[in-house]
Amino acid sequence: MTTQAIISLLALLLILVAVVFRVLFWPGMRIARIQKRAFPDPWQQTLIDRLPFVANIPLAEREQLKFLIKVFLADKKFYGCAGQEINDDIRVTVAAQACLLLLNQDRTPYPDLDSILIYPSTFVATREVANELGLVSTNHIAMLGESWSQGKVVLAWDNVKKGVMNLQDGQNVVLHEFAHQLDHESGSTNGAPVLNTRGAYRSWAHVFSEEFEELQKDVVRGRHSLLDHYGATNPAEFFAVATETFFERPKEMAAYHQELYQQLKDYYKLDPGNW
Ligand SMILES: [Zn+2]
Known part of the structure; x- marks a missing residue:
């Protein structure tokens, strides 16, 4: 075997080891690192201020929820639309409700979801609608939230706040749109x-x-x-x-x-x- 062939073989082996490490070990190590991070005080304050029901959740599940929030916020990107600024208050309020649906399931939060788009208020979605003759027209629909199968959830922040403020009225846009995400899976x-x-x-x-x-x-x-x-x-x-x-x-x-x-x-x- 020539020196050239030995170097190529070693390089190939190195790449193989790197791929195995990336696929098998890296996700677990990353999760363990996130788990070790403390839950920041301002995030805790958001839970107290915006989601007081969290205090009634049994301790073990509450701790799970905090861990899931940390993973969710490390993985998902938030984008403000129509002038909406993104801060930790918004990120934690959305993440906490989304992760409520994942407690006790020992799973990664929404693997297909990439980003959450936040509008300040009701947003207008444009839809192509075909009638019974096959003629396509463009409809503009006012929306409070929307879930896409291509890794996106869109939410109106004022409605997110309203939904979580009253947790007994059966209306909650975050729970609704993230249930659609589970359905997409x-x-x-x-x-x-x-x-x-x-x-x-x-x-x-x-x-x-x-x-x-x-x-x-x-x-x-x-x-x-x-x-x-x-x-x-x-x-x-x-x-x-x-x-x-x-x-x-x-x-x-x-x-x-x-x-x-x-x-x-x-x-x-x-x-x-x-x-
Ligand atoms: Zn829906």
Whole structure:
């Protein structure tokens, strides 16, 4: 073997070692480093000021939440739109609610999500809509939040503040949009996130389709319902709305939508009714 060949072989070996290290060991080392970092006092203050319910979460889960917030904020980029400035108050308020959906799951926060765009208030989204003749027109829709499958969540800051201030009204734009992110992870946004077993999909489909139809009937008859009528739009919106209700009005959901509550309790591995 020539010297040239030996050098090439060594270089190849070195690259291989670097790739194995990057893939197998680096993520774990990085997470361990983040875990060791203290949770900054100003972030703690944001939790106290904006998310007082966090104090009612059992200690072990509260510590998990702080760890998830640190990982989330190390990984995700925030961008201010339409003049909105980004600060830690905004970042922690969004991250804390997004990470609430991930407690007890021992997973990386939203691996497909890259960035969060924050508008000061309601923003206008432009949509191409085709009519039944196939003619495409451009629609402008006022939005409070939006979740994209291509790694983006868009939020209106005034609505984020309003949603978290009243955690009993069943309306929370952050929980809603991040439930859509979980839904995207299954490959299609259809109201069923990734579940562990085939049996879990079966009972999820059974309970969710029954409850979805019930909500559609409530809308048609103009009947009041615990779940927001917007959930009757399609199964994906139903899952997002059910998630808001699960975290914001758990006791009523457990009483009036027992099976739905049980499905969400199994999926989120939490019982917010005890908080
Ligand atoms: Zn939605």
